[in-house]
Amino acid sequence: MNIPFVDLHAQYLTIKSEIDGVIAEVIRQSAFIRSKHVIDFEAQWAKTVGVRHCVSCANGTDAIYIVMRGLGLKPGDEVITTAHSWISTSETITQAGGRVVFCDTDRETFTIDPSRIESLITPRTVGIIPVHLYGQPADMDPILAIAAQRRLWVIEDCAQAHLAEYKGRQVGTMGTAATFSFYPGKNLGAMGDAGCLVTNDDKLASWSELFARHGGKGEHTIEGINSRLDGIQAAILSVKLPHLMKWTEERRKIAAQYDDHFAKLPTVRTPRIAANRTHVYHLYVIRVENRDALQHHLNESGIATMLNYSKALPYYPAYGRLGHTPADFPNAYHNQSRILSIPIYPEMTDEMVAHVVDSVSRAIGLCA
Numbered sequence: 001m002n003i004p005f006v007d008l009h010a011q012y013l014t015i016k017s018e019i020d021g022v023i024a025e026v027i028r029q030s031a032f033i034r035s036k037h038v039i040d041f042e043a044q045w046a047k048t049v050g051v052r053h054c055v056s057c058a059n060g061t062d063a064i065y066i067v068m069r070g071l072g073l074k075p076g077d078e079v080i081t082t083a084h085s086w087i088s089t090s091e092t093i094t095q096a097g098g099r100v101v102f103c104d105t106d107r108e109t110f111t112i113d114p115s116r117i118e119s120l121i122t123p124r125t126v127g128i129i130p131v132h133l134y135g136q137p138a139d140m141d142p143i144l145a146i147a148a149q150r151r152l153w154v155i156e157d158c159a160q161a162h163l164a165e166y167k168g169r170q171v172g173t174m175g176t177a178a179t180f181s182f183y184p185g186k187n188l189g190a191m192g193d194a195g196c197l198v199t200n201d202d203k204l205a206s207w208s209e210l211f212a213r214h215g216g217k218g219e220h221t222i223e224g225i226n227s228r229l230d231g232i233q234a235a236i237l238s239v240k241l242p243h244l245m246k247w248t249e250e251r252r253k254i255a256a257q258y259d260d261h262f263a264k265l266p267t268v269r270t271p272r273i274a275a276n277r278t279h280v281y282h283l284y285v286i287r288v289e290n291r292d293a294l295q296h297h298l299n300e301s302g303i304a305t306m307l308n309y310s311k312a313l314p315y316y317p318a319y320g321r322l323g324h325t326p327a328d329f330p331n332a333y334h335n336q337s338r339i340l341s342i343p344i345y346p347e348m349t350d351e352m353v354a355h356v357v358d359s360v361s362r363a364i365g366l367c368a
């Protein structure tokens with residue numbers, strides 16, 4: 001049995017008639033660019049998250065860039081972000097003219113370690129970007145406390161964490177602003193690129209909307225960029241949104257089965273959820289000492305796996321200029337060679353989950 005890492009077609013088949021229907025409708029209406037579909041989805045997503053404004057854009061990376069421009073990032077301003085994430089989180093800081101300052105992660109939760117943030121703050125620091133990595137919220141209270149005390153902004157990168165909660169608060173509601181990706185493989189995914197930012201700040205929302213759309217239509221009050229969510233993607237997202245809670249529960253059920261079975265394998269460390277947080281399992285990431293061998297054996301059994309991410313950001317050539325060493329980010333460095341993401345998606349059947357569990361158990365035996 002072959003288990004792909006995700007199966008977007010399987011999800012499509014569960015809602016095929018609705019999806020086909022709305023795509024046909026958008027085509028019939030030629031409602032390709034800013035249209036009712038886009039405006040409706042923005043309103044639905046703002047309501048789902050529990051924020052005043054949702055400004056849609058072309059993808060989750062643009063969303064981070066737009067927010068930073070909206071917050072008035074100036075050349076040389078320093079932004080602190082996590083050492084282990086997808087590169088969108090840090091590349092946008094540079095794009096917006098800022099300087100990336102990496103902070104180590106917590107070894108167990110993979111999210112930014114708040115206890116290491118203070119020592120990175122300089123007179124040039126303007127903000128912090130925590131990432132709710134793999135679907136678990138970062139430890140927001142200490143981050144927000146530092147930000148309030150030092151007058152820094154906070155952008156939550158929620159690209160992997162739709163609907164996750166921290167102490168009863170949904171991700172996206174805690175920072176100055178937050179960003180989401182609706183990349184096809186994300187927990188809520190379009191059929192192409194899509195993203196948005198959310199905020200309760202009226203001024204930031206209206207500036208971002210202006211900036212993302214060429215600085216205004218008719219009257220260009222500022223120079224902007226072109227970053228739009230298109231009508232087809234918005235309509236698809238509106239069809240999928242009512243299913244998101246159920247899909248999230250299904251991810252959690254699979255994670256619980258993995259947790260149970262892998263508890264019997266002492267060399268496999270399963271994801272740890274910190275107190276008062278809920279996990280939405282965009283990714284299920286285990287840690288093992290002989291990761292490459294395990295990945296190889298799973299591949300032989302037809303199980304697709306991924307490395308999210310094979311290096312912490314400071315160790316990619318893109319950040320070679322910063323000259324970081326393993327000792328700078330001991331936890332991220334420790335984790336990068338041990339993490340392995342195994343398949344988790346709502347459409348996995350019990351048989352598929354059982355096959356993954358059996359294959360991991362067998363492969364661990366072979367690795368011993």
Ligand SMILES: *Cc1c(COP(=O)(O)O)cnc(C)c1O
Binds near residue numbers: 131182
């Ligand atoms: C997916 C992702 C983004 C943005 O992704 P896009 O592909 O630009 O929509 C940003 N941050 C993280 C952590 C992500 O996983």
